[in-house]
Amino acid sequence: MLTAAGSGIVFLTVMFLLRSFGQNFEDHLFWYVDCNLWPTRLILLLCVTVFWTCLIWFLARLFRNEHVKDLISMVSRNLNRIYVIHWIVIAYGEIILFNKFGLTLRNYAFLIIAPIVVFVISVWLARVYEKARMKFNEKRHSAS
Amino acid sequence: MRANRKRVFYLDLLKFVSIYAMIVCHLFYNYYSYTHESAQGMIPGLMSMENTLYLIAPGIFIFCLGGGLYLCRTKTWNYFVHRGFSLLAIGLILNVFRWLIPYWITRNPGPAEGFPDVVFYLLFSSDILFFAGLFFLLYGMLARLTDRLWIRFGMLALLNIAGVFIPPVETASPAGMLSSAISFMYRKFPSFSFSSGAFFPRPATALSKQSETLPAKHVLFC
Numbered sequence: 452m453l454t455a456a457g458s459g460i461v462f463l464t465v466m467f468l469l470r471s472f473g474q475n476f477e478d479h480l481f482w483y484v485d486c487n488l489w490p491t492r493l494i495l496l497l498c499v500t501v502f503w504t505c506l507i508w509f510l511a512r513l514f515r516n517e518h519v520k521d522l523i524s525m526v527s528r529n530l531n532r533i534y535v536i537h538w539i540v541i542a543y544g545e546i547i548l549f550n551k552f553g554l555t556l557r558n559y560a561f562l563i564i565a566p567i568v569v570f571v572i573s574v575w576l577a578r579v580y581e582k583a584r585m586k587f588n589e590k591r592h593s594a595s
Numbered sequence: 596m597r598a599n600r601k602r603v604f605y606l607d608l609l610k611f612v613s614i615y616a617m618i619v620c621h622l623f624y625n626y627y628s629y630t631h632e633s634a635q636g637m638i639p640g641l642m643s644m645e646n647t648l649y650l651i652a653p654g655i656f657i658f659c660l661g662g663g664l665y666l667c668r669t670k671t672w673n674y675f676v677h678r679g680f681s682l683l684a685i686g687l688i689l690n691v692f693r694w695l696i697p698y699w700i701t702r703n704p705g706p707a708e709g710f711p712d713v714v715f716y717l718l719f720s721s722d723i724l725f726f727a728g729l730f731f732l733l734y735g736m737l738a739r740l741t742d743r744l745w746i747r748f749g750m751l752a753l754l755n756i757a758g759v760f761i762p763p764v765e766t767a768s769p770a771g772m773l774s775s776a777i778s779f780m781y782r783k784f785p786s787f788s789f790s791s792g793a794f795f796p797r798p799a800t801a802l803s804k805q806s807e808t809l810p811a812k813h814v815l816f817c
Contacts, residue, residue, distance in 0.1 A: 523604075523607050526607075527606070527607035527610045535685065535689055538692075539693060541618075542697045543697065545697070566619045569618050
């Protein structure tokens with residue numbers, strides 16, 4: 452995890468330094484491929500490769516964790532419930548945030564945070580429903 | 596709870612990624628639709644991001660569905676038909692809660708605004724649940740005709756390929772929904788993943804040394 456974070460920091464630092472030296476880069480996500488200077492492009496490609504390699508390695512280690520595996524398995528089991536719930540959360544979240552409170556959080560930060568919030572709420576509600584249903588089934592079996 | 600059931604981790608992981616990607620897609624669609632002129636101006640490059648996501652996220656989702664379909668291949672034809680109708684019913688009920696009621700709350704329309712037309716459009720607004728339901732109905736009919744898997748999936752693959760050469764149909768109609776469920780490219784809806792995903796669990800299960808059919812609850816929308 453530290454290696455992935457460290458390489459990410461190195462990558463972002465190199466990008467920032469190059470931009471600050473007045474290179475003629477386009478202002479979009481993959482601006483570094485527009486660079487015409489081969490040494491700079493080589494360095495940037497090396498940083499990108501290191502960054503993504505470390506990230507994939509980190510994710511591979513993460514997926515060996517039993518808690519992470521359980522979470523992934525739980526989400527997969529409740530996929531149809533999560534799908535239905537997330538639509539409800541989005542529809543009424545829009546009404547509450549934008550129509551009721553008049554928020555105008557239409558920027559990149561909201562684009563990153565909102566999916567995580569919706570996902571967490573949907574998974575949590577699906578989990579609550581799954582537990583309630585299991586309790587109900589257990590009571591029915593014990594009663595019979 | 597269900598720890599004793601065998602699972603294919605790769606399929607679970609793909610489903611995990613796919614549902615998150617679909618949530619991002621739907622957030623884009625609802626909050627940052629092209630009709631929100633202010634959002635388009637405030638977030639440069641938003642339309643290209645939305646178009647890119649719509650190419651990737653539904654494809655992964657439907658690929659998982661195709662993969663799960665293979666894993667419940669021993670089920671009878673009436674099982675698939677029953678699931679198909681269930682998914683269609685869930686889709687209709689969901690449309691009431693996610694489109695009709697919010698529309699009523701936010702717009703409060705009256706008869707002068709053509710409310711009945713809007714009701715029809717919102718109620719039958721098709722998405723992946725309708726496509727999946729119609730697909731299951733189609734697969735149930737194929738399962739009724741033959742037990743041979745290669746014939747079933749081969750016919751689906753042929754329909755997918757044929758869809759490339761047929762003009763797109765308006766999906767607001769039943770014919771359009773059916774054509775989209777079979778294979779045809781509705782906007783950027785890669786339905787070919789239905790049949791291609793069916794072959795995905797085979798290498799995954801072979802790698803994990805699991806060759807028997809997994810329980811139905813493991814399957815997406817099954």
